[in-house]
Amino acid sequence: MRPTDLWNRNFRLFFVARAVAVLGEGMIPVAFAAGLLGAGHSGASVGYALGLWTAAFALFVLVGGVLADRFTARRMMITADLLRLPGALLLAVTFALGSPPLWAVYVLSAVSGVGAALFQPGVASTIPRIAPDVQRANAVLRVVEALTTMAGPALAGVLVAVWSTSAAFTVNAATFAVSAVCFALMRIPPAPADDVRRGSLLSxxxxxxxxxxxxxxxxxxxxxxxxxxxxxxxxxxxxxxxxxxxxxxxxxxxxxxxxxxxxxxxxxxxxxxxxxxxxxxxxxxxxxxxxxxxxxxxxxxxxxxxxxxxxxxxxxxxxxxxxxxxxxxxxxxxxxxxxxxxxxxxxxxxxxxxxxxxxxxxxxxxxxxxxxxxxxxxxxxxxxxxxxxxxxxxxxxx
Missing domain, CATH: 1.20.1250.20 (MFS general substrate transporter like domains)
Incomplete structure (x- = not known):
């Protein structure tokens, strides 16, 4: 199979969405650490913020898998991006105005974790539907994810040093917007399973x-x-x-x-x-x-x-x-x-x-x-x- 066979319109959009999403995720720990420590909070507050993100993700990812099968992965990933976008913007605003209350930071971090849980399951099922060569697609995505994982913390550090913590969260919000637009532009043919009548969430x-x-x-x-x-x-x-x-x-x-x-x-x-x-x-x-x-x-x-x-x-x-x-x-x-x-x-x-x-x-x-x-x-x-x-x-x- 020729390398160009992989780069159809849907895969190009998915590639951009994943690249900016992983870049944004890599910025979050640095942004929280700089913002909370800079506001005079303890190092434990950073751990709590990141821990709540992880806990929310772990608790809701199974629900995200069911919802992605019920409503299609593409719709759930757009929904997840749109859920996380205002949360990141609120964090940018609160840090721009001064020292945000910890409870607000914790709540917004947990909401972001829920969004990530709704997003993640759809990644697995989307790749085989848009890529003619699944292994090559996974390999390409792994390369870009490795590079953006390195770039995310570095970009956040530069933004915090040159501008502010608010700037880092603003760029983080922009990554969700770009990702949502990319998924909205994708045209994935419906699969037979998309029309299957579904049972209850528990079933x-x-x-x-x-x-x-x-x-x-x-x-x-x-x-x-x-x-x-x-x-x-x-x-x-x-x-x-x-x-x-x-x-x-x-x-x-x-x-x-x-x-x-x-x-x-x-x-x-x-x-x-x-x-x-x-x-x-x-x-x-x-x-x-x-x-x-x-x-x-x-x-x-x-x-x-x-x-x-x-x-x-x-x-x-x-x-x-x-x-x-x-x-x-x-x-x-x-x-x-x-x-x-x-x-x-x-x-x-x-x-x-x-x-x-x-x-x-x-x-x-x-x-x-x-x-x-x-x-x-x-x-x-x-x-x-x-x-x-x-x-x-x-x-x-x-």
């Missing part, structure tokens, strides 16, 4: 659960991944941040995250070229790059070696994500895809959140390096589990 969630349980490769990966999120991915983020910042400074940590993002872009590029016959097996083998990174962190490797480990980890994780996303989007029926994707997101996010919350107390007792080294070993076991389970290992490329 649709139950039907999604039955579809989820019927695919052993699907729930097998997600079950293994919840363990990975709890024991490896969740603790790795805060512990890496604290360890590298304490030993080498915040500038080195920022550079490490940038290198990780560059690795993610390379992993996406590799996923464009490589088309394994068993995509989940190939993705699992690629995941062996993650324990290497944790091993280097836990053993106190020098900074240049840490950069190499971060790059390899970014590439490995991106390649796995493309293989996983493509497998789900090509093996799951279109009429259940939004709900099943929501179960995937909810389970992964909740366990990663628990892992992050427990990482500090556990590291205080055993030591940060020891937790990272244990995570390295557990990550190898996760890869082994993915390869041992036959339905996962043998799932063919669709």
């Amino acid at each position: 649709e969630m139950a039907l999604g659960w039955r579809e989820f349980r019927a695919r052993s490769w699907l729930w097998g990966v997600i079950a293994i991944w919840t363990v990975y999120g709890l024991t490896v991915a969740g603790p790795a983020v805060p512990l890496t941040a604290s360890l590298v910042t304490e030993e080498h400074g915040s500038a080195v940590y920022g550079a490490l995250m940038a290198v990780n993002g560059a690795g993610s872009a390379v992993g996406g590029l590799l996923a464009m070229r490589l088309r394994p016959v068993r995509p989940l097996a190939a993705g699992a083998v690629a995941l062996l790059g993650l324990p290497v990174n944790l091993l280097l962190l836990g053993t106190g490797a020098p900074v240049p070696v840490l950069h190499a480990g971060a790059f390899v980890a970014g590439a490995a994780f991106a390649f796995w994500l493309v293989m996983w996303s493509t497998s789900v989007q090509t093996h799951v029926p279109q009429d259940a895809l939004n709900r099943l994707h929501a179960y995937d997101v909810a389970g992964s996010l909740l366990m990663m959140g628990v892992g992050r919350a427990l990482s500090g107390p556990v590291a205080a007792v055993t030591g940060t390096e020891e937790v990272l080294l244990a995570g390295s070993g557990l990550a190898v076991l996760v890869v082994a589990a993915l390869l041992v389970v036959r339905p996962i290992r043998t799932l063919p490329r669709a």
